[in-house]
Amino acid sequence: MTTAPADPMIGRLVDGRYQVRSRIARGGMATVYLATDLRLERRVAIKVMHGHLADDNTFKTRFVQEARSAARLAHPNVVNVFDQGQDADMAYLVMEYLPGITLRELLKDYKKLTPEQTVDILDAVLSGLAAAHKAGIVHRDLKPENVLLADDGRIKLGDFGLARAATANTATGQALLGTIAYLSPELVTRGVADARSDIYALGIMMYEMLTGEQPYVGEAPMSIAYQHANDTVPTPSSKNPAVPHELDELVLWATARDPDERPADARVMLDRLREIEPVLRGGAPAAPTQSTTVLSPLADAPTAETRVLAPAGAPLVTTVEDDDSGEDAAALTRSVERRRRRGYWLLALVLLLTGLAAGTGWYFGAGPGALAEVPKTATMLPENATAVLEGAGFVVETDQRNDPVVPKGQVSGTSPEAGAQARKGSTVTLFVSLGPTILPVPDVIGKPEADARAALADFSVNETNAQQFSADVAAGTVIAVLDADGAAVAAEYPERGKLTLLVSVGPVPPVEGLPVAEAQATLTQAGLQVQLEDPVFDNEVPADHVKTATWTEDPMKPGSVVVLTPSKGPDLVDVPNVVGKNMAEAIDTLTAAGFEVSYELPDLFLPVATVKSQDPESGQAVRGSTIRLVGSLTL
Structure with missing residues (x-):
């Protein structure tokens, strides 16, 4: 296994x-x-x-x-x-990161969706696509795989790998991009795309959501492409009678073969969808945003019995039967009544103070005045962050500020900061990022590396430099500053943006004429790679010395290859001795041996002349060198 x-x-x-x-x-x-x-x-x-x-x-x-x-x-x-x-x-x-599934996976599980489900998904996709079209961006690869359904209910459009500016709509001769099942007729026939091409793909997706299948199928991609270019998409209700005619019309509008007959962009189609949405939902009452439980009073509940209790310690009033003490009895009765009334007031005061203390404790302990931790909302979208803060009991006020890390449009932080304690009901300021501050880039070209890094402190300079050999710039000196794409940085750049210094390591060491072993060691020590060619003869460079050193790149960088061609030294050959031989034959012999020949006799006399002397006379000489002959006529 x-x-x-x-x-x-x-x-x-x-x-x-x-x-x-x-x-x-x-x-x-x-x-x-x-x-x-x-x-x-x-x-x-x-x-x-x-x-x-x-x-x-x-x-x-x-x-x-x-x-x-x-x-x-x-x-x-x-x-x-x-x-x-x-x-x-x-x-x-x-x-x-969105934990969840794609629309493709949903369709695999459920085959087809209800009109209401289709409308919900389509509304979200059109909203995102409308923002792209407004920004001048054409998606060019709309399909169920690129619609993400998050576990928390959010629906998002992703994968802008084929997106292009809406004005750049001409093909460049490359193969058609995007999935063939969703390609618009103009992409198939002319290789051009604009916002209306996205609308066509969305219409095909609507058909697939409502019917559970794509309108065009075939064994070969070209067969499907031909149908896109020449056929009209059928109504979804022809496959699924439950589809309302309003959605039939929307699909036919979006998938018209002529781009001019489609919605101009996603915003136009979204507006139309929202116009017909109440009709599609059949006027049914909207679902409540939260469940509410109402408890009915119990029919058999007994009526509470009301009792008035005298204050504790109140004196027991008795009837005095002695007629002579009537005045004293009346005075005693009045005194008892006064003390009873005072008792009621004291009881009411105690109850009031107890209630006030309990209310204050609740207000500052669990009520609106209680302390609560400010939730972490950094990098959220403003509307999501607002919901989180309001759910924690705070009033939200929105402001903007630059942030070098958090992308534009996302929450960069709060005041008070996340994790701090604040009173419920108090105001928390939500800061929405404007993106990094755009700063001027200091001119550091020609400066030592340390000085350049100090001058670029507002940016994120890569700890590892890009290096380059230069005969004109001293080692350790900045040649250029590169942006995140490796191009020369512009005059302005985002705060904390990534930069890389291109630093000189000095000139490529000259090695021509050096012994080969020494040249290899010198170049290797400089961080270059060495490639050896086959040795060649050279009359001026000694054997086993470098005849030529050739660069494979310009400019050269550490790790680049230098090709060395060693010398075999002079090409020496034996000199034939032709003294006493016929002049013409001697010339042929020396020429065959690889030499040039000089002589003073006219060519007419060569067949009847004899070599009297030669220079050099014997030994070895460089191939191609000249042998001088002196001849005399044979009488």
């Missing part, structure tokens, strides 16, 4: 901040993991691009585009994107 290999990402600490816990899902571009943000102590979903795509600029650009597109949206029906970066060779994206 074999077991699947363990995922190497599980347990990994990404970028020194995100501790990967488990795998959630795997797609065509990336794998999604559950992780813990150690800095903010919260669970997040971290999306990691597949390693085999990391070197593909198209996929990498698309991956970064997802972060930038989603980060521009702050809406309760859009999955929040918190961070994006590069850890070694791994590109990642940090998103809001």
Whole structure:
């Protein structure tokens, strides 16, 4: 029995901040993991691009585009994107973690949904999509897999991996993007997409939710694409008679083959949905927001008996039968009545004070005046944070402030701070993040690294520098400042934004003419890799010395390769002795041996001339060098 290999990402600490816990899902571009943000102590979903795509600029650009597109949206029906970066060779994206299921999983369990359920989901998806369209973003990959249904009832739209600006709607010759079952006719035929293409995909999703199946099926993707381009989507009621005709009309409107006949964007379709929603719900009374229990009085309950009790210690009044003491008896009666009335007042005062003490104790102990802990609301959406604070008994006042960590539109904190004790009913100020403050970037190019880091204290400068060899910039001096994408930073940058210093390590050591072993040691010590080519002859460079050193990159960085070509020294060959031989034959012999030949006789006399002397006469000479012949005519 074999077991699947363990995922190497599980347990990994990404970028020194995100501790990967488990795998959630795997797609065509990336794998999604559950992780813990150690800095903010919260669970997040971290999306990691597949390693085999990391070197593909198209996929990498698309991956970064997802972060930038989603980060521009702050809406309760859009999955929040918190961070994006590069850890070694791994590109990642940090998103809001929503425990729950996708719409696809819901459809697998229930096959089809009721009109009311469809309307609820569609309202949420259209709300998020309307925010995207308003921001100029086209999703381009709407499908049930990208609609998230959280356990707490929230519905969010995610996966903006194919999103593009609404104005950039022309194809670039690449394959069609998105799932073929939801592609609009204009994407199939012309490769263009705008907000109305999202509406078409949403119409297909409506049909699927209401009927339990997609309108077009086929064995091959091209067959499905052909149907999208040439057929009209049928009404859902033709498959499910329970579908109201208002939803039939909405589906047909959204899936019109001509984009001009569809809603212009998600806001137009959302407004229409909300117009027909009361009709779809049949005028039924809305469900109560909370259950209320009413206790009826008991019919047989006995009527309480009312009694007046005399104060304790009141004297017993007796009838005095002695007629002579009538005046004394009357005076005694009046005295008793006065003391009785005083007793009633004292009793009432005691009861009043007791009630006041009990009420005060309740007010400050359990009532509105009691102390309560201010809940933690950082990174929540404002409406959710407001509900949490009001549920804890506080009055909420909203304000705004910049925050270098919390994304724009999310709660950055409260006053009093989370965890502090405050009176119930008191006001808690809820601060909504405006995002980081945009600061001017100091000019640190040409400065030593330490001075540059001090000048960039308002930003988050990577502890590890990017390094580069330079013959013009001294070692330890800043060549450039790079932003989070590795490009030269602009004149302004967000506070605490990630920056990297590109620092010079001096020039590449010159090694031409050095012994090969010494050249290798010098380059290796400088952090470069060495590759040796086959030795070649060189009449000027001694054997086993470097003839040429070639760079494989420009500019060179530590780890780059330098190709060394060693010298074999001069190419020496034996010089044939041709003295006394026929001049023409001697020339042929020397030329065949690899030499050039010089002589003074006219070529006409060479066949009848004899070599009188040669220089050099014997020994070895460099191949290609010139041998001088002196000839004489044979008489």
